[in-house]
Amino acid sequence: MRVLVTGASGMLGRETARAFARRGDAVRVLQRRPSGLEGTEEVLGSITDPDAVRAAVAGVDTVVHLAAKVSITGPHAEFVAVNVDGTRTLLAQARAAGVRRFVMVSSPSVAHAGSALVGAGTTPADPGAAHGSYAVTKGQAELLALAADAPGFAVVAVRPHIVIGPGDTQLVQRIADRARAGRLPLLDAGTALIDTTYVDNAVDAMLAAADRADVAHGQAFVVTNGEPRTVAEVFARICAAAGVPAPTRRVPAAAAKVAGSVVERVWTWGRLPDEPPMTRFLAEQLSTAHWFDQRRTREVLRWAPRVPLDEGFRRLAGGFGR
Amino acid sequence: MTTTPSRRPARPASLPPRGLPGLDPAWSRLVPSPDADGRVRTWHVLDTAPDAGADGPGVRGTLLCVHGNPTWSYLWRDLVARGAAAGWRVVAVDQLEMGYSERTGVRRGLAHRVRDLGALVETLGLTGDVVAVGHDWGGVIATGWAAAEDAHARARAGAPAGRHRAVERPRRLAGLVVMNTAAAHPAEDPAPGPLRLATLPGVLPLVTSRTDAFLRTTLALTHPPLAADVRAAYRAPYRGAADRAGVEDFVADVPVGPAHASRPAIDEVAAGAERLGRSGLPALVLWGPRDPVFGEEYLRDWRRRLPGADVHRFEGAGHLLPEDADVAGAVLRWLDTRLGSPAAPPAEEEATAPEGSPHVPLWTRLDERADSAEEAVVEMGPDGVARRVPWSLLHRRTQEIAAGLLEFGVEPGQRVSLLVPPGADLTAAVYAVVRIGAVGVLADAGLGLRGLTRAVRGAGVDVVIGVSRALVGARVLGWPGRRVAAGPVADEVLRLTGTRVTLADLAALGARRLAEGVALPPAPEPSAEAVVLFTSGSTGPAKGVVYTHRQLSELAAAMGATIRIGPGQGLVSAFAPFALFGPALGATCVVPAMDVTRPATLTASALAAAVAASGSTSAFLSPAALVNVLATADALDDADRAALARVQVLLSAGAPVPDALLQRARTLMPLADPRSPYGATEVLPATDVSLDEVLAAGAGEGICVGRPVEGAVVAIAPLDADGHAGEQLVLDADVTGEVVVGASHVKDHYDQLWLTQADSVAVRAPAGAAPRRWHRTGDVGHLDAQGRVWIEGRLAHVVVTGTEVVTPVGVEQRAESVPGIARAALVGVGPRPARQLAVVAEASEPVARTSVADPELAEAVRTATGRDLVAVLLVPALPTDVRHNSKIDRVRVAAWAGRALAGERVPPLVPGRAGGRRR
Numbered sequence A: 001m002r003v004l005v006t007g008a009s010g011m012l013g014r015e016t017a018r019a020f021a022r023r024g025d026a027v028r029v030l031q032r033r034p035s036g037l038e039g040t041e042e043v044l045g046s047i048t049d050p051d052a053v054r055a056a057v058a059g060v061d062t063v064v065h066l067a068a069k070v071s072i073t074g075p076h077a078e079f080v081a082v083n084v085d086g087t088r089t090l091l092a093q094a095r096a097a098g099v100r101r102f103v104m105v106s107s108p109s110v111a112h113a114g115s116a117l118v119g120a121g122t123t124p125a126d127p128g129a130a131h132g133s134y135a136v137t138k139g140q141a142e143l144l145a146l147a148a149d150a151p152g153f154a155v156v157a158v159r160p161h162i163v164i165g166p167g168d169t170q171l172v173q174r175i176a177d178r179a180r181a182g183r184l185p186l187l188d189a190g191t192a193l194i195d196t197t198y199v200d201n202a203v204d205a206m207l208a209a210a211d212r213a214d215v216a217h218g219q220a221f222v223v224t225n226g227e228p229r230t231v232a233e234v235f236a237r238i239c240a241a242a243g244v245p246a247p248t249r250r251v252p253a254a255a256a257k258v259a260g261s262v263v264e265r266v267w268t269w270g271r272l273p274d275e276p277p278m279t280r281f282l283a284e285q286l287s288t289a290h291w292f293d294q295r296r297t298r299e300v301l302r303w304a305p306r307v308p309l310d311e312g313f314r315r316l317a318g319g320f321g322r
Numbered sequence B: 001m002t003t004t005p006s007r008r009p010a011r012p013a014s015l016p017p018r019g020l021p022g023l024d025p026a027w028s029r030l031v032p033s034p035d036a037d038g039r040v041r042t043w044h045v046l047d048t049a050p051d052a053g054a055d056g057p058g059v060r061g062t063l064l065c066v067h068g069n070p071t072w073s074y075l076w077r078d079l080v081a082r083g084a085a086a087g088w089r090v091v092a093v094d095q096l097e098m099g100y101s102e103r104t105g106v107r108r109g110l111a112h113r114v115r116d117l118g119a120l121v122e123t124l125g126l127t128g129d130v131v132a133v134g135h136d137w138g139g140v141i142a143t144g145w146a147a148a149e150d151a152h153a154r155a156r157a158g159a160p161a162g163r164h165r166a167v168e169r170p171r172r173l174a175g176l177v178v179m180n181t182a183a184a185h186p187a188e189d190p191a192p193g194p195l196r197l198a199t200l201p202g203v204l205p206l207v208t209s210r211t212d213a214f215l216r217t218t219l220a221l222t223h224p225p226l227a228a229d230v231r232a233a234y235r236a237p238y239r240g241a242a243d244r245a246g247v248e249d250f251v252a253d254v255p256v257g258p259a260h261a262s263r264p265a266i267d268e269v270a271a272g273a274e275r276l277g278r279s280g281l282p283a284l285v286l287w288g289p290r291d292p293v294f295g296e297e298y299l300r301d302w303r304r305r306l307p308g309a310d311v312h313r314f315e316g317a318g319h320l321l322p323e324d325a326d327v328a329g330a331v332l333r334w335l336d337t338r339l340g341s342p343a344a345p346p347a348e349e350e351a352t353a354p355e356g357s358p359h360v361p362l363w364t365r366l367d368e369r370a371d372s373a374e375e376a377v378v379e380m381g382p383d384g385v386a387r388r389v390p391w392s393l394l395h396r397r398t399q400e401i402a403a404g405l406l407e408f409g410v411e412p413g414q415r416v417s418l419l420v421p422p423g424a425d426l427t428a429a430v431y432a433v434v435r436i437g438a439v440g441v442l443a444d445a446g447l448g449l450r451g452l453t454r455a456v457r458g459a460g461v462d463v464v465i466g467v468s469r470a471l472v473g474a475r476v477l478g479w480p481g482r483r484v485a486a487g488p489v490a491d492e493v494l495r496l497t498g499t500r501v502t503l504a505d506l507a508a509l510g511a512r513r514l515a516e517g518v519a520l521p522p523a524p525e526p527s528a529e530a531v532v533l534f535t536s537g538s539t540g541p542a543k544g545v546v547y548t549h550r551q552l553s554e555l556a557a558a559m560g561a562t563i564r565i566g567p568g569q570g571l572v573s574a575f576a577p578f579a580l581f582g583p584a585l586g587a588t589c590v591v592p593a594m595d596v597t598r599p600a601t602l603t604a605s606a607l608a609a610a611v612a613a614s615g616s617t618s619a620f621l622s623p624a625a626l627v628n629v630l631a632t633a634d635a636l637d638d639a640d641r642a643a644l645a646r647v648q649v650l651l652s653a654g655a656p657v658p659d660a661l662l663q664r665a666r667t668l669m670p671l672a673d674p675r676s677p678y679g680a681t682e683v684l685p686a687t688d689v690s691l692d693e694v695l696a697a698g699a700g701e702g703i704c705v706g707r708p709v710e711g712a713v714v715a716i717a718p719l720d721a722d723g724h725a726g727e728q729l730v731l732d733a734d735v736t737g738e739v740v741v742g743a744s745h746v747k748d749h750y751d752q753l754w755l756t757q758a759d760s761v762a763v764r765a766p767a768g769a770a771p772r773r774w775h776r777t778g779d780v781g782h783l784d785a786q787g788r789v790w791i792e793g794r795l796a797h798v799v800v801t802g803t804e805v806v807t808p809v810g811v812e813q814r815a816e817s818v819p820g821i822a823r824a825a826l827v828g829v830g831p832r833p834a835r836q837l838a839v840v841a842e843a844s845e846p847v848a849r850t851s852v853a854d855p856e857l858a859e860a861v862r863t864a865t866g867r868d869l870v871a872v873l874l875v876p877a878l879p880t881d882v883r884h885n886s887k888i889d890r891v892r893v894a895a896w897a898g899r900a901l902a903g904e905r906v907p908p909l910v911p912g913r914a915g916g917r918r919r
Helices: A009-024 A048-059 A078-096 A133-147 A172-180 A201-210 A231-243 A253-270 A278-285 A293-302 A309-319 B073-085 B108-124 B137-159 B203-210 B211-219 B228-237 B244-250 B265-280 B295-305 B327-338 B366-370 B391-407 B424-435 B445-458 B468-476 B490-498 B503-517 B549-563 B575-585 B604-614 B623-631 B639-644 B660-667 B690-698 B754-760 B808-816 B853-867 B890-901
Strands: A001-006 A026-031 A039-044 A064-065 A102-104 A117-119 A155-161 A220-223 A290-292 B027-035 B040-047 B062-066 B089-093 B130-137 B173-179 B283-287 B310-313 B374-379 B386-390 B416-419 B439-442 B462-468 B482-485 B530-535 B545-547 B571-575 B588-591 B617-621 B649-652 B678-680 B682-689 B704-709 B714-719 B737-742 B774-783 B789-795 B821-829 B836-843 B874-875
Touching: A001 A048, A001 B211, A009 A201, A026 A048, A039 A048, A039 B808, A048 A078, A048 B130, A064 A078, A064 A201, A064 B754, A078 A102, A078 A133, A102 A133, A102 A201, A133 A155, A155 A201, A172 A231, A172 B424, A201 A293, A201 A309, A201 B623, A201 B660, A220 A293, A231 A309, A231 B853, A278 B678, A309 B588, B027 B108, B027 B754, B040 B073, B062 B073, B062 B137, B062 B391, B073 B089, B073 B173, B073 B228, B073 B327, B089 B108, B108 B137, B108 B265, B130 B137, B137 B173, B203 B211, B203 B244, B211 B228, B211 B244, B211 B737, B228 B244, B265 B295, B283 B295, B295 B310, B310 B327, B310 B754, B327 B754, B366 B391, B366 B575, B374 B391, B374 B424, B374 B575, B374 B604, B386 B391, B391 B416, B391 B424, B416 B424, B416 B445, B416 B468, B424 B439, B424 B530, B424 B575, B439 B789, B445 B468, B462 B468, B468 B490, B482 B503, B530 B549, B545 B549, B549 B575, B549 B682, B571 B575, B571 B604, B575 B588, B575 B639, B588 B604, B588 B737, B604 B617, B604 B623, B604 B639, B617 B623, B623 B660, B649 B660, B678 B774, B682 B754, B682 B774, B690 B704, B754 B774, B808 B821, B808 B836, B836 B890, B874 B890
Parallel strands: A001 A026, A001 A064, A026 A039, A064 A102, A102 A155, A117 A290, A155 A220, B062 B089, B062 B130, B130 B173, B173 B283, B283 B310, B374 B588, B416 B439, B416 B462, B439 B530, B462 B482, B571 B588, B571 B617, B617 B649, B836 B874
Antiparallel strands: B027 B040, B040 B089, B374 B386, B530 B545, B678 B682, B682 B704, B704 B789, B714 B737, B737 B774, B774 B789, B821 B836
């Protein structure tokens, strides 16, 4: 397999590229800044730049597309440019270059309208109902990708849910930082059950999606560890791994959602540099259950999580040098 | 009866519009038929097999369904669909002036409507078996038709009407099913409840025809409310005032007073119902108790007129019963049972078991001791002073109260509720009631006021014998029945509660009659109902459990054998059933000083005083009472300790009894080998086990309750992959399933719960087992290789995940072995294929509010249980039953946990016990 991994600067992209390389596939990566990955061919550039994309897809048969604007706030147009237009460009160039397999890395939030998901199956992306620019644009991108599925161009959408692992700057580091600063409350009692995915398992699922594209194409699959836990326990275990005290302060979820909406707007209008302390999207994510029925994913992708959550948190602690 | 001319507009019959939910247009047809006056009118009927004669191949017979006011045949859509699928032709009529049948402009009284229906049946040419089914006033009309049909058939056969089983059942009428309706209407009662207002002059047309208020009100009586499209379908034929003339006429036809035009007709229906009752016609009475129109008194009247009828009360359901309960399922199951299923032979529902021993009336030992000065009952006062009642006095008082009850007008078969705490009064009253053939209703105050009210009302009680508090309750909560005061009652209370008689008055009255030479009637038949006991209500509304005289004697014998008590021995107990069994065993009942409605008020000192005063060496305590005895042991003096040290038999039952509790009890009563019989209100006792046997059995899946008592068999109905228990029983070891007990002392039946009863005895006996009475306990468990029974929880609490069926108790026991966890409940979270397990627990250090266990504790519980629990939630308190404070309501916990774990902001699991340190 000759594989292009876009967005290899993040934890999941980096580990995915490494895993392909480890098993002997020829790997090229595309991102804006040098990845420092050994054993891969590197193309520097943005997914929004057609020339960079054309160069990146030349000669590969498989694309794993992770590049995205992931932040929680920001002008909507920026999300559209990277997540929607970038994906459209990549799809077109990949087809033109004769790519046969395209793994679209998406998010369960593309089908989440804010209500609790309890043992849910994988439902189609619904950008009209999704909350927040990230989920809306990722939903549009997933629909574009699956619509491009055609004979000879197998598209599979994979939606890993809350990926955690050593070196994650998205969630783990933020939780640890906020907890250390005493700025991490629990919403209500923190009893909402959420699924998480240890990074190695998510990486395995990427490889499985590429390998099984001939049967899995045209479909979306939620990927998780299959071990839902309460928000309070996930926070506590991340904090324990990072060596910071777990949160004990409680904030009513309803109030957090209202406050989050306001903060979200202020941050967006003000173009403030850092991520805001709370957004409506985040408040929903941390106070509503979302865990999934994994049977179809495991069956079709012939994949199962190798690293149980417990072991995952041990490795996470190792990543913090503990 | 002639029709009243009217200027009401006529309107031809029509077919219902298409698209009404649940209604297949293919069922609808218009049938011209002469009415009672011979004029041809057009009916709209739902008819599933218009071309098949009822005798046709594959047709089992016809269900003739008659709606009431203000509904139409739409009421029966579910029965129509499922009845047809089960091989019945179902004919559901729209009565003339109603639904989509013709508006003839004629006012039709009850007699007229009965004959209209009869003429339609002839037009339809129904032959073969016909079962009449009616709701509301349709029940009156269906009964009227059935009685006329029965009379005609007898006349044709040349037999006098109404002779008990004198002739074979007429060919056509095969059964009667009625629901929330009246067989009779007392002349002095103007109209059922809310209808009264409607019958005021001027009001009637306003609420019934000119506006659709009556229609709307009736349709609002469902639980839960009707879906909007179903409600619209009910209203569809009654859009305009002219369409509703029949609704008005129906209400106007309620026979108000003795002079009402329909008075003779309703009286004839009432008499006809009674004839049908005597004829042995299979009959089913279905009832929704939450009916503001037809209250429980109408159900009691049906039971009097159709004494052989099967009755099922759907607790929580109301007037529009087919919308609130699975009426179709009930009717079809009943038809299969009573009229024979085409696929299977009639179910042997009431297993004819060879009864153990010759019948010994309950009061035999009491009669034998009529001259004995020894103690029959010892009541301990709060001051430590004992009230001692000798056998001679107990016997005499029983005889006197029995004679007094007869004088008071209590008849055999009538129900007498006994709301009296255990003691001599209760014992004498119970024995008097059963001696004269009345039925004692024993509901425990542990049910709580609401549960008690439901029990007393539902049981159809004729007389309440109660202490002061109970009489006030009866008055305030509107319990039925004449009232008799027991124990000290203030005049004020007597006056306010309308109580004119005390138990002492009855005894005095009876004594005079006995002195005059009046004798008590002969003993009731062994097969007659003797008592109704109530289940704890910890697993749904409390159910009445009926024992006959024979079963009661069997039960007394089984109890005596299990608790090893016999003539001349004493037993300290506040357990109400001992008022019943003590005298039957010739044993002395010793009632300790305590609030018997709250077992946890028994102190160690009170127990010691009772033992010392009576010389008893046996005690029977609920687990909650035992907990308090141990908690108050510090107050014992040397004499108390010496008394307790003489106890040889210590029994604790009624709820699971932890080993540790019995072990601690042994420190106070070292001579005793504590025993913990297992059973239920329906089969007391089923198994028995001693502490030493439990300890020898060691750890296993669930709680070891020992081996079946003498004469009983415990079998298992294995669980399938969906967590359901089938009918086939097995005796194999290590098979998990519903625990089913076979014994001659099993209950006779559930009271007015025909479906529940049918479920509870639906078994296929294990290979090689002798025929006996069976009872499905609703518990799950297994047998081990030594024949011991292990209880793993309630069937309703079994958790079915995508891959396995998990019983709760074993997991919970292992969770409770983790330091920090005091009491745990296992629940399932999420929809079935993806369902996950979670534990909700009380912590050893009580938490003030719902919290997620910290990761270390959660991991410890996961490790101990060997289960991937998605959460370990700590709560201030788990919801438990009132009576024992030990049976966890896991259904409620599961529903609550499902919401909490979905991220909903939930109220505390047990209201009033969160946010504080009250425990």
